[in-house]
Amino acid sequence: MDLTDLQRTIRATYGAQDAARGVDGTFGWFIEEVGELSRAIRRQGHDERVEEFSDVLAWLVTLADLCDVDLAAAAERYRDGCPTCAASPCRCATVDPARP
Numbered sequence: 001m002d003l004t005d006l007q008r009t010i011r012a013t014y015g016a017q018d019a020a021r022g023v024d025g026t027f028g029w030f031i032e033e034v035g036e037l038s039r040a041i042r043r044q045g046h047d048e049r050v051e052e053f054s055d056v057l058a059w060l061v062t063l064a065d066l067c068d069v070d071l072a073a074a075a076e077r078y079r080d081g082c083p084t085c086a087a088s089p090c091r092c093a094t095v096d097p098a099r100p
């Protein structure tokens with residue numbers, strides 16, 4: 001499934017309730033899911049991590065939709081590698097020693 005298909009599916013599945021909740025409420029849910037992902041990464045197994053990654057992605061897609069952002073178009077920014085140095089692998093660390 002690509003990002004366009006996912007965004008379309010999420011909109012069809014949850015669009016009405018997401019619109020009613022609004023951006024601020026949805027952002028709160030997104031952050032809560034990020035917290036659950038953090039716990040899954042630190043304390044749980046692979047299956048739980050996969051589930052939490054999917055939840056965070058779904059909430060990110062919802063937020064993008066509420067903000068009229070096409071995520072597939074946004075991802076194009078990384079198509080050719082690092083958007084800062086335009087290289088892949090990124091060479092920013094060699095250009096900017098302060099960057100990790």
Ligand SMILES: [Zn+2]
Pocket residue numbers: 082083084085086087090091092093
């Ligand atoms: Zn870079």
